[in-house]
Amino acid sequence: MRGWVRLLLPSQTQSLFLPIEADLREVEKRIERSTEVEPLLLQEALRHVMLAPGKRIRPALTIASGRMFREGGASLHAMAAAVEFLHTATLVHDDVVDQPELRRGAAALYTMVGNSVALLAGDYLFAQAAATASETNNLRIMRLFAESVMTLCAGQIAESARGQDWCGADRERYYSTIDAKTAALFVLSCKAGGILGEASFAQTAALIRYGRQLGLAFQIVDDILDLVGDEAVMGKPAGSDLRQGVITLPVIYLREELSDDVMREAFSGGEGREQAIQMITERARTSGAVDRAYQEARELAAEAAQCLDELPAGEYRDLLMGLTRTVIDRDA
Amino acid sequence: MRGWVRLLLPSQTQSLFLPIEADLREVEKRIERSTEVEPLLLQEALRHVMLAPGKRIRPALTIASGRMFREGGASLHAMAAAVEFLHTATLVHDDVVDQPELRRGAAALYTMVGNSVALLAGDYLFAQAAATASETNNLRIMRLFAESVMTLCAGQIAESARGQDWCGADRERYYSTIDAKTAALFVLSCKAGGILGEASFAQTAALIRYGRQLGLAFQIVDDILDLVGDEAVMGKPAGSDLRQGVITLPVIYLREELSDDVMREAFSGGEGREQAIQMITERARTSGAVDRAYQEARELAAEAAQCLDELPAGEYRDLLMGLTRTVIDRDA
Numbered sequence: 334m335r336g337w338v339r340l341l342l343p344s345q346t347q348s349l350f351l352p353i354e355a356d357l358r359e360v361e362k363r364i365e366r367s368t369e370v371e372p373l374l375l376q377e378a379l380r381h382v383m384l385a386p387g388k389r390i391r392p393a394l395t396i397a398s399g400r401m402f403r404e405g406g407a408s409l410h411a412m413a414a415a416v417e418f419l420h421t422a423t424l425v426h427d428d429v430v431d432q433p434e435l436r437r438g439a440a441a442l443y444t445m446v447g448n449s450v451a452l453l454a455g456d457y458l459f460a461q462a463a464a465t466a467s468e469t470n471n472l473r474i475m476r477l478f479a480e481s482v483m484t485l486c487a488g489q490i491a492e493s494a495r496g497q498d499w500c501g502a503d504r505e506r507y508y509s510t511i512d513a514k515t516a517a518l519f520v521l522s523c524k525a526g527g528i529l530g531e532a533s534f535a536q537t538a539a540l541i542r543y544g545r546q547l548g549l550a551f552q553i554v555d556d557i558l559d560l561v562g563d564e565a566v567m568g569k570p571a572g573s574d575l576r577q578g579v580i581t582l583p584v585i586y587l588r589e590e591l592s593d594d595v596m597r598e599a600f601s602g603g604e605g606r607e608q609a610i611q612m613i614t615e616r617a618r619t620s621g622a623v624d625r626a627y628q629e630a631r632e633l634a635a636e637a638a639q640c641l642d643e644l645p646a647g648e649y650r651d652l653l654m655g656l657t658r659t660v661i662d663r664d665a
Numbered sequence: 666m667r668g669w670v671r672l673l674l675p676s677q678t679q680s681l682f683l684p685i686e687a688d689l690r691e692v693e694k695r696i697e698r699s700t701e702v703e704p705l706l707l708q709e710a711l712r713h714v715m716l717a718p719g720k721r722i723r724p725a726l727t728i729a730s731g732r733m734f735r736e737g738g739a740s741l742h743a744m745a746a747a748v749e750f751l752h753t754a755t756l757v758h759d760d761v762v763d764q765p766e767l768r769r770g771a772a773a774l775y776t777m778v779g780n781s782v783a784l785l786a787g788d789y790l791f792a793q794a795a796a797t798a799s800e801t802n803n804l805r806i807m808r809l810f811a812e813s814v815m816t817l818c819a820g821q822i823a824e825s826a827r828g829q830d831w832c833g834a835d836r837e838r839y840y841s842t843i844d845a846k847t848a849a850l851f852v853l854s855c856k857a858g859g860i861l862g863e864a865s866f867a868q869t870a871a872l873i874r875y876g877r878q879l880g881l882a883f884q885i886v887d888d889i890l891d892l893v894g895d896e897a898v899m900g901k902p903a904g905s906d907l908r909q910g911v912i913t914l915p916v917i918y919l920r921e922e923l924s925d926d927v928m929r930e931a932f933s934g935g936e937g938r939e940q941a942i943q944m945i946t947e948r949a950r951t952s953g954a955v956d957r958a959y960q961e962a963r964e965l966a967a968e969a970a971q972c973l974d975e976l977p978a979g980e981y982r983d984l985l986m987g988l989t990r991t992v993i994d995r996d997a
Binding site: 370373378429447449450459461467470475478489 | 702791802
């Protein structure tokens with residue numbers, strides 16, 4: 334059985350997740366069972382997106398946050414599966430919106446089944462997430478779940494509303510975007526674990542803050558890797574965000590070193606666009622902008638680590654502590 | 666206040682809904698409050714789709730089904746709003762998939778805000794529906810809610826999987842499609858009302874069957890109107906379903922009278938397509954196919970009416986009885 338779990342976990346997180354390996358296996362079983370549905374087209378779509386190798390960071394957050402306080406059980410496994418369904422639903426819809434060809438190194442779902450079926454499969458996954466969360470028999474969690482999705486969507490619409498306005502993009506706006514887009518789901522994952530573990534108010538507050546800072550750090554590193562990561566390891570070409578008109582923290586810092594002409598070109602629909610994007614990604618490799626962004630991610634991860642002081646010591650807290658390092662030191 | 670509600674209800678349903686007018690007003694207030702969100706783009710999108718004149722049949726089903734057994738209250742109003750949010754979410758995503766220009770006589774949302782924001786606004790509405798349903802504090806309802814959405818999406822993916830296979834389309838397949846697409850939400854609306862009203866098992870079963878038969882009848886009439894309805898009243902051109910490659914019950918019957926060539930042409934991407942579609946819609950006006958489909962809808966509505974025998978007599982049951990007539994005798 335171990336070998337099978339190993340397949341799903343990149344090596345870095347593998348040893349870190351050892352204390353919750355049995356729980357994660359239960360989560361995987363749930364996820365696999367959920368794909369056994371009709372029609373076949375839906376089944377194939379679900380298998381493609383749910384059974385692809387993934388980090389499973391969000392389920393791990395839920396499990397560790399819950400087990401810190403109580404034995405694991407069906408409710409905790411259900412909630413851990415629910416956050417992964419929800420995360421995958423957002424990826425499927427993101428890809429319908431942004432139209433990248435690859436996702437986690439494999440074909441994006443819409444390229445295989447078309448935009449319409451991908452949209453419906455995403456809807457199905459949202460509902461699957463809600464149905465699985467309802468297995469916790471916990472109304473507070475159901476409400477938290479629905480409200481997190483609302484935050485997430487409102488955040489993405491706010492990002493859309495801003496459009497490709499590269500002049501107006503600043504640090505504050507960037508943080509507000511990734512707070513809604515990424516950190517909200519990390520918070521949900523941790524907080525739901527705490528609720529199911531019947532953590533105290535102060536402990537739940539610490540978990541929420543931990544999840545938020547970790548989520549922000551995670552997204553900043555994601556954005557750095559998109560710009561300067563190894564394409565072979567990432568499974569997608571460098572500069573994908575730029576191509577989609579998304580301005581990330583390292584680019585905000587890079588902008589201080591680059592001419593407005595290059596930036597304007599990179600966010601235009603003009604012929605020089607690809608060249609400008611390549612110029613930016615090359616410059617990023619030698620500029621201090623990436624280091625500055627990394628430094629911020631490290632500070633956020635350190636803040637996340639500090640929150641753990643208020644939580645019970647032990648292997649589950651160690652796991653959460655380990656995550657504050659691996660979200661920074663990773664190459665994909 | 667009355668005048669304001671009147672604006673939202675087509676005249677036919679207006680008098681029918683009199684016994685639940687105060688409840689529907691509470692539902693409208695909830696719906697209106699839910700649009701007061703940021704960012705502005707989301708607010709505008711929500712106002713466009715949620716505050717447009719609509720029949721509000723699904724909320725009325727929930728209210729009447731619940732009030733038949735108990736006083737109305739915040740939970741019933743929340744659930745009634747939730748089914749309308751859910752219904753609207755599916756319409757918004759349907760329009761992203763099918764790309765019609767009009768919806769209820771107004772511009773389809775995606776034509777105003779683009780496919781991406783429309784997709785995200787639909788996601789937001791799904792979450793809003795779940796959040797509002799959670800206000801019932803009833804886990805059974807939450808689960809029912811999520812499972813209904815899964816049924817709905819799986820049904821639509823099944824329809825997509827079949828594609829524009831006009832040869833293979835038959836009655837059985839049509840029913841299976843509209844069962845998932847339309848009847849599932851009518852069933853949810855009625856069943857949730859029954860659960861909140863603490864109806865007995867037999868009464869809830871009667872409500873479920875009523876909702877299902879009514880939903881099927883409703884969809885058949887919708888499909889007939891799409892084919893032969895008055896374009897001005899409908900707010901969209903006749904034959905929209907054909908243009909989207911959807912084969913409905915009247916067309917299945919019409920096919921027996923038409924040559925394969927015309928059908929093939931209507932479902933092709935060829936130049937003669939529009940002409941073939943017009944030929945079909947013209948033929949539909951004089952053929953017996955539409956009558957046959959109407960007859961089936963009438964039988965389903967009569968079956969729905971029969972289910973009401975098992976429910977407590979009174980103004981709420983009368984309302985449900987009235988709906989079995991108005992779903993048939995309507996022009997839009």
